[in-house]
Amino acid sequence: MAETVLGQQPNDGTGVCALDPWLRPYGDALRKRYATCQAWITRLNECEGGLEQFSRAYEHFGLHRQPDNSIIYREYAPGAIRASLIGEFNNWDVEANPMTRNDYGIWECTVPAVDGKPAIPHNSKIKIAMITAERERIDRLPAWIRRVTQDLSQSPVYDAVFWDPPEQYTWKHKAPAGLSGGLKVYEAHVGISSPDGRVGTYDEFRINVLPRIAKLGYNAVQLMAIMEHAYYASFGYQVTSFFAISSRYGTPEQLKQLIDEAHRLGLLVFLDVVHSHACKNVLDGLNMFDGTDHMYFHSGPRGNHDLWDSRLFNYGNYETLRFLLSNLHFYLSEYHFDGFRFDGVTSMLYLHHGIGTGFSGNYGEYFGDSVDVDGVVYMMLANEMIHKLYPNAVTIAEDVSGMPTLCRPVSEGGVGFDYRLAMAIPDMWIKLLKETRDEDWDMGNLVHTLTNRRHLEKTVAYCESHDQALVGDKTVAFWLMDKEMYSNMSDLTPLTPVIDRGLALHKMIRLITHALGGEGYLNFEGNEFGHPEWLDFPRAGNDNSFHYCRRQWGLVDDQLLRFKYLNGFDQAMQRLESEYGWLASPQAWTSLKHEGDKIIVFERAGLLWIFNFHPTKSFEHYRVGTNWPGSYRIVLCSDDPVYCGHDRVDLNQSFSAVPEEWCGRSNYIQMYIPSRTAIVLRPLTLDEA
Template sequence: MTSSVPTFEEEISPGRVVTMPADGTGLSVIDPWLKSHNDALRERYSIFKKNDEQIKNTLGYEEYTQGWKYYGFNVQKDGSVMYREWAPNAVTASLVGDFNNWDVNAHVMTRNKYGVFEILVKPLAKGKVAIPHGSKVKITMTMPHTNERIYRLPAWINYVTQDLSVSATYDAIFWNPEKQYVFKNPRPKRPASIRVYEAHVGISSPDPRCATYKEFTKNILPRIAYDGYNTIQLMAVMEHAYYASFGYQVTSFFAPSSRYGTPEDLKELVDTAHGLGITVLLDLVHSHACKNVADGLNEFDGSDHCYFHAGPKGRHELWDSRLFNYGSFEVMRFLMSNLRYWMDVFNFDGFRFDGVTSMLYKHHGIGYGFSGDYNEYFGDNVDDEGVMYVQIANHYLHTKYPDVVTIAEDVSGMPGSCRPVREGGLGFDYRLSMAIPDMWIKMLKEESDDDWKMGHIVHILTNRRYLEKTIGYCESHDQALVGDKTLAFWMMDKEMYTNMSDLTPLTPVIDRGMALHKMIRMVTHALGGEGYLNFEGNEFGHPEWLDFPREGNNSSFQYARRQWNILDDPLLRYKYLNEWDRGMQLTEEKYGWLHDGQAYVSRKNDGDKIIVFERGNVLFIFNFHPTQSFTDYRVGVEHAGKYKIVLNSDDKQFLGHGRVDNSTDFFTSPGDWDNRPNWLQVYIPNRTCLLLARN
């Protein structure tokens, strides 16, 4: 490092401060294996700086990120409505709707040199808004050369509805209610330990229909709070024409889905969650867009390259969708404004960025198997503009909102994903540990319990980049979709229909499934990351899979729902799994292992099927053996003293067998054991986990 390169001091872990170069190569100070890629890191950072400076020196971030106050519909003090749209390919444009009887000549828009059309619609009567609330509206444009007239939904529209009795195509609605929701509760502080409840409003009723924001607020938020989750990741909020896309084919980026209610209803949901101390994240789709033309962004101004890349570069072959042109100033403005819109207008607390792998690489991850070779993360593989957008977005969000949370859904594990942008990182707070659920499903499908390798489990659960935070999970929505099964269903299958009643004998299949369900979740929670995620319903072992209404199932809602009724039935055994899940969250809240750094694993014995580790001043002991219990099993521990059981999966309140006395005192003895300075002895029954803490 030469003295001419500016540096900065960074505390990379408690008490450890390092000096980093301010040229984007700070990552190689943390990970020396990256030094051979310093030139690429410098180039990556210079692209970020160039775009960062362009924003600052033109509009400035404050105006650039509030595009919805310039574009779209904005009501003026006198009731006039200013409407603007960016459509550079169009020759003429008019605003049409119910309010002017769809007359293309009534409100002709003017165009500036940047391809922005605008019109100020004046009110017909004093004190009245020029466009009535609830009016249907569209922009109509004529094309160059052909003079063809096209009709589109406004790109910045904040509410769209679907009248299936008329057409499957969405209508844009001018949303300007007299009574708008007023937020009452402040945002919660960013959780030290993030425990995420991944939820979908539409499936949140036991009835075979689409549930609403109001129902979620009334019925589901109290369940989430009771279970001890401090964060909700809300799926499928951005409007999507195809319900079965799970919200990942977005058509209107500024419109909360009208399937579940109004924008005011969503605000109430977020505000109520905040009142319960719960952080709310939006499942954000900026990696691609639905290819719909009539009610999406595709061919918005008649060209194939308004918001997207032209030609094959602008199409995702696997997802059959359009890819944003992150190198465009106006497209970036649209997306950056979209981030701030959800933060400022709806009070979301952050985002889970979907499809990050597609954004970072030119191959979009299609048919590409990442091996961990650092060369895969640099050079021709990488989409520099996609990387730049992710860096700009994260840098801005964390500067503007100090408590914001951003999570990357990325299968590649790009180095620096969860390090600050000024180090050369992407700036996310967390990355989802996508290998963990794959491991559990593979083991349950392909291996007998006797063949489970404790070392392999520990390796997958702890295999993450140094100083980069991850969120561990056993199963997300991906593992619940039709064609796969939840973990509970993999283990108990058809017996969940016949043997989940307390009035029936506990069969070996149910006994095994309940025991392993608890253990798999606990070891993942405690060892798998700096955060934990659960998909709605899986906390109590929701049976079956998830399948949205579609042509292939006769548009049935049978599997597009959550069966809360089976949890609430006091005679059914699902309640035991729910109480165990609650026990995990509340115990973590007390001891804080998720934010305590990586665990020290002292034992991973394949013969005994025992895993022992310490984290957050808790001693975790797992016995995965299908039949063998161990008396006076010796385990190593760092701190001497008296230990007590703080959570026990064999407790009868969790449908265990009650083989361990929770009032037992465990006293340490000095002496090296498993490289720990003290040891104690426990009775650890088969298929049981115990959590001990010093009394």
């Protein structure tokens, strides 16, 4: 999905300077990271046959059944002096299947077939047993294992199993051929998707949730917590087995069926991939795998993330690159994912990992001594590999620092991502709702935060993701309406001032973020209909309760409740974007930010957008500047009674532009703009007028 800039560009990593002359003083840093990336590509071309072959190591490492039904197992463990494959198949006998080591620290053994059948049965438990340099005996789950299960009756115990089903999954549907229009992402977690107090399944998500996403009009679903993690409450961000998908929700075949069905529905599927760090668990993770602390990680303090209490990868290490790049290729090839949301990119970009660091926007912060060049280069290599092998794949960076060039192609000297998350936008909304009276909202700051993004580096805007829903915070809907959501969301009860305000602002906040905030849009599961409360996983602190770890679909399905209005408005937004394509359009032109009237007006994608955030004032005959002459009709209005509005706007009326300058635009229209209302208009063609 990465785009390029037309014209001749230097091939030394400074092509991005043509877009942003302020980068020129940092040409040396750009050249250094680009040269390091190209040196890796040259080395891999010479030693491995290129990035593609290098990133297919999942076909070599781990356990693989051969045509004669023998099974070969390979594992990188340079710190071990002895190794053997153990499991149920050999009664856990460390002498039965010893492994041999090559000069590069790679261990291998072959388990012959027995009577023509695999000696290791499908779904049987296995481990690798090793003797460390300190003569310690250790057992580990294979690093490249594709299936890990949990025995919760044993506190719990995590088991690696040889996953080799007799019938491989047959894919039925092709993925959509890239994006149709702007990127509209539905962020979801399979486990919380059940309305019941338990962990949801891949099958339930496929049957019950995917149709909802498609009906709303999103074109991508982003799945969280898929990579196996021992601690459920980590939200999937403490990964223990990188090539295993979480067994809590079902089998690999069931996940494939989920993705296959998403493709049938026209949805892309992104994996929330965690390569910024790894869980510190030893017995069921990568930490101290071969008895050393530096097999895939930095040794000593540099290898530990103090805030996350996790291990940090050494991105300059040959085998670490092989492991991580192969992990990406594996999910694209084996599971047909269509791209990735890279978690914790800020931590990967800087040696300080963003800890205790405020980013002021000074370019020196992004190209100085604090930058982890190896981490940057890893992401350049990852994006280069992904986009060359899968041209339609999408990569999204979760970066709070705002590093320039993050979302420009590697060929220009960029890091290669397609999009970055606009992390300042949800922070702004939560801060406003928590700390500022409606009358004191700053229209200028609101517009600035929504539009403050780098030219030609695409951004995914959002009001709230999973971060804002976690315990300690609340959903936007709950910040707006709080306890009244329990008693006053029924159509059978009077519309109270709190609920009226909450519904109105919920719609407006989402629409202006969607329209003004970026080149993509993201919503977290359930928030489209105003999911109440917060998200809290079962843990010791809440008596292992699932009460807040579920999605209450019954709220939106109950036609007597007002949640349906928010859901309907969300659907209208997504469908309108699909029709007019504002996310794929240039940034908006804002003609009005009136602090006293609390009115914002802008033009984008051939539409005229008007927002009145004033809590009490409605305006008659209000002049709205526009650059387009002719007549206008309303295409969306948050005051429409279909969305629990007050029906104060005649949706069938047309407006004629007066050819006089207003607010820096060459025309204006006059209209009634009710309080707490958003109105979207389109110019009519000559035939329609």
